[in-house]
Amino acid sequence: MQSRIAVLGSTNFIERLKHFEHEMPFIRLDYYHYNTPKEAKELVKNIKPCAAVFFSGSLPYLYAKKERELLPVPSYYLKQDSTSVATTLLATCHTPIHQISMDLIEPRLVESVLQDINQTAAVPFLMQIDPAFSLEEVVSFHINLQNAGKTKLAITSVHAVYESLMQSGIPVVRMIDPKNSILKAIEETNSLAILAKSEASKIAVCSILLDQEDSSSATSLNKVTNSIDASIVKVDDLLYMLFTTQGKVQLALESNVVNSWFDLFSTPVRIAFGYGTTVLEASENAKDALRHATKNNIYLMNQEKQLTGPLLQNETKIDLRTNDPRLVLVAKETKLSPANLSKIMQFSRIHHSVEFTAHDLEVFLKVSRRTTERILKKLSDHGYASIVGEEMTYQQGRPRAVYEFNFPTY
Template sequence: MMMHTTNRIQLGVLGADDSLAIIQEVAKTYEELELIPIVYWEEDEIPDRIAPYLSRAQMWLFSGQVPYSIARQQLQVDRPMFYTRHSGEGLYKALLYWVHERGLKVSDISFDTLSPDVVAAFLADVGISSTVHLKHYNGVIRSEELVNYHKSLWEEGVTRASITCLRSAHLQLEKLGLPTMHLTPTHSEVRQVLENIIQTHELLQSRDAQVVVQLIGMNPDQIATLATDCDATVQRYARYVHGSTQKVSASQWMVYATRGAIEEITHNFSRRPTLPFLADIEAQITVGIGIGTTVLAAEERAHFALNEASTLGLGQWVCVLENNQVISPLSSGEETLSYPLSHGDYEDLSHAISLSALTLTKLASVLDKRGSTRLTAHELAKHLHILPRSARRILLTLEAHGLATVVGEETPYQRGRPRKIYDIRL
């Protein structure tokens, strides 16, 4: 049922002319939305096209991966951002055209941008086994690169037509006289993202003082085999927490949710959630949670949290609260560490010795948590989730600069060399 609102969502929509027309047509059925349509012809124009509307738009929608990625990289957009994603549905439309008009096979056509798993799933659905000429990429690409890709295959006689997801590449290919088609979003693909935008706006308004953003990264080595399953699981997870999701890249997703929902499943940001439907992918993902009073602040914290989780290894979750306190990792065990995101107190010391301010901040938090200035390399390694040899390097560096002193030895339970006990004075 359509929700009636007095305050319509100011939705900035940037897209190529044909894609923008489709989005505008579909958006007419959503009275919650007031579109700010912005057309572009070349990717270099995008930052200047968007800039005048940054303060006006409450949310942003882009007509594809490339304009979305350019905006993320080049502009500080403090609003939720989405883009239309291509599914197998659009491929059906494009391929039917080429089959009907030219009698072509899949192997006669070159494609770009599309996710390999989307293409593979499409072919499996219709029972086709074929060579696929696909140039897939993450983030931004120049139209000239796509034009050269399609043009070279056509000139070599490998292909007889092309399907591109980038309008600027499509126009250049047309000028060259190559048979080509621009893959525009379908009505159902647009409806899906518009409903996602409306849902995201509602949940952010429900507690606008606290924005929660989660970044979920997948093991890059597993993209080919797990991408489709992971995509479906992340969407299910977003529904479970009454949130919404946007795929950022081939191996990364962003989830918007309310603080209460994430607080509940993580037991007040203290442990990883134990959800049965996450079981198949949890060992192949890392998760960063960021909380802030603005979307941009929450995203920045989520990025830091994801980087920290990635250094700890697959399966780890890290959270940065609105007060810039880092909880790393979320775990029910004693190894969880809480430390400040800002480590200005140790910047000068960091310059004097070969240890980062972040490492020194974590070390100070370990000592504070233990209530003692004494520990072994083995204990430090356990708290920081690093190898014992890395912990020994930290302690030896501190010792060399007069910040740590060996005060005794600890005999391990099993056979082995006694462990040195260090007293640390930061």
């Protein structure tokens, strides 16, 4: 199965990447173009479900900081290093180095490269850029130097600056990102995606100690079990252990589902979570965390034996109103309720893969198969979901369709 990575970059960067993307057969790239790095903030909001997000440079990565932190998947960026500086200077060696102007993130890289090749007698005119830079200021830096006769060539790290200088008739080239550097950075992004999936799929055990058991306890415990897709075992008269994954628990904590558990019981309960790489390790950590838990409180112990608690309890994140214009359009066309859309987006955030089956969604939504298929049909009919394959994990019957969402769910 291919790992799906969203790539945010300039048109030039993306077109170049397309020429050698075939060299990464196990990675599928989805492209999002921007004209200036600042547009990356809005592009992040349009990203469809993926395993990770890759930025073509540090500027768009920094501009989209707040938006990135809301993503349920890891993000990475192509770092401008001494290899890119050396490659670019080599490609422009026909121009004396003291007649070159350069804008880049870290000017010290140029000094380092020149020292390595023992060429420190002359240096280019350098301008450092950061997220606070003005596009016009950078353009003026290059133009003023050429108009004054001090330089004959501009080297820029920003595609928008390149376009502006070209329109002004100023000799300019882009900073070159070596092919190997790009491939290595995308492979690193994929490694982060694999690690994130691995962490989310690790074992989690929830210990629930009842103050006393009554006629409603079984129903309450069943609701708790279903909310994190767990299996349950009764340890003794009042102690139960639920087995699930860290990803399921993390979502339940972040969306305040766990906080609502206390309202299900007529008497106080103590709750503790344990993480681990094995069932035994997670179970022991859950038991140790439970010793610290007080009534109607939650503690968590991870595989490093770090105890956290009492855990913060925030307001629920199930949206009953849709304000985002894109989601308003989805709701209007599919006739799906805002609550269902919110749940579908939560499912997309926590599901271990971009691809899923109707059964996966059915289990998460806790509705009938017919209702799930009706939801998927509405999404598919309007292009918001599509069938990308099929699976058959049993001997008889028809294979299951494998879907993926085609609208932003993050």
